[in-house]
Amino acid sequence: MTSSKLAARVIGIDVAKDKIDVSDAEGKLKQEVQNSTESIVKHLVRRIDRPAETFVVCEATGGYERTLVKAMHEAGIAVTVANPFQVRQFAKGMGVIEKTDPIDAQLLRRFGEVVDLLPTPPKSAAHEHHEALVRRREQVMDLVSQEQNRLYQACDETITDKITIVLDVLKLQQKQLDAEIAVFLEIEAETNPAVAVIQSVPGIGPVTTSTLLCDLPELGTLNRGEIAKLAGVAPIAHESGQKKGTRSIYGGRGHVRRVLYMAALAATRHNPVIRKFYVRLLARGKEKKVALVACMRKLLTILNHMVRNQEPWRTTTVPAEQEIVVVGT
Numbered sequence: 001m002t003s004s005k006l007a008a009r010v011i012g013i014d015v016a017k018d019k020i021d022v023s024d025a026e027g028k029l030k031q032e033v034q035n036s037t038e039s040i041v042k043h044l045v046r047r048i049d050r051p052a053e054t055f056v057v058c059e060a061t062g063g064y065e066r067t068l069v070k071a072m073h074e075a076g077i078a079v080t081v082a083n084p085f086q087v088r089q090f091a092k093g094m095g096v097i098e099k100t101d102p103i104d105a106q107l108l109r110r111f112g113e114v115v116d117l118l119p120t121p122p123k124s125a126a127h128e129h130h131e132a133l134v135r136r137r138e139q140v141m142d143l144v145s146q147e148q149n150r151l152y153q154a155c156d157e158t159i160t161d162k163i164t165i166v167l168d169v170l171k172l173q174q175k176q177l178d179a180e181i182a183v184f185l186e187i188e189a190e191t192n193p194a195v196a197v198i199q200s201v202p203g204i205g206p207v208t209t210s211t212l213l214c215d216l217p218e219l220g221t222l223n224r225g226e227i228a229k230l231a232g233v234a235p236i237a238h239e240s241g242q243k244k245g246t247r248s249i250y251g252g253r254g255h256v257r258r259v260l261y262m263a264a265l266a267a268t269r270h271n272p273v274i275r276k277f278y279v280r281l282l283a284r285g286k287e288k289k290v291a292l293v294a295c296m297r298k299l300l301t302i303l304n305h306m307v308r309n310q311e312p313w314r315t316t317t318v319p320a321e322q323e324i325v326v327v328g329t
Helices: 037-043 066-074 084-093 101-114 125-153 157-188 193-199 206-215 224-231 254-270 272-283 288-309
Strands: 009-015 019-024 032-034 054-059 078-082
Touching: 009 101, 019 101, 032 037, 037 066, 054 066, 054 101, 066 078, 078 084, 078 101, 084 101, 125 157, 125 206, 157 193, 157 206, 193 206, 193 288, 206 254, 224 254, 224 288, 254 272, 254 288, 272 288
Parallel strands: 009 054, 054 078
Antiparallel strands: 009 019, 019 032
């Protein structure tokens, strides 16, 4: 199945920790099922008589959807993990302001019938392990940031010591995760040429490479505008009539955008192409933050081109990019 609009049967599934609610276009499936492999296979997979013509739509729920997605992939049923923000906006457009699990399941089914969704590709065990390492590192970094803020605010010496102990543990785990990710990338590079291509860019390290591979698998398959919007670094217009609002970036994949920010910051110092672009924007009077966002987009555009053509970084032969329109953020 290439897309949800081509499916003869669309099934919307709202996933929670302990249960899933089902909305079937044909009304033949049980409406509430336990969120376990055994229950999903028994009540859903075995009751779908035309798996090749069926498309399942769920949304990202922090990992609770993985059991469902894995069961569907193993059964050869197309499934997509939709962006919750897009589904909520779709609900508003449909005039639905109520929110319950059965209503969400119906919305997901309708979303799949109206919007041309592509199936989420299955992941290998190695890819899932790689993704788990990247996700855990993000969690640890968030915890480090929280504890550092608490340390700055702490006045009691005893509390300061306790926070410092926790920070030391978190930073040690961060170093361990960085080492594991680096080792994994060395192994991944033997079968995936994109690893070497991405890491050949000055300013791109193992963390950025891993995040792009895990959270932006579309890199190299989309055009420059599509990949920028997917990562959340494309300027979004705010115009109506004679009003010309300031464009800004939002939406997209937050994890990718945060990592791109740090990569672009490093690239303004160590990457000759990005540095030259950054200095030129500052000379034109652009604010540093605006110039840095433009560098994020340019860096992503270059990476997208390189991965598509499997070309490693070569400073003298980097493809000439069209001038990026720089707008306020």
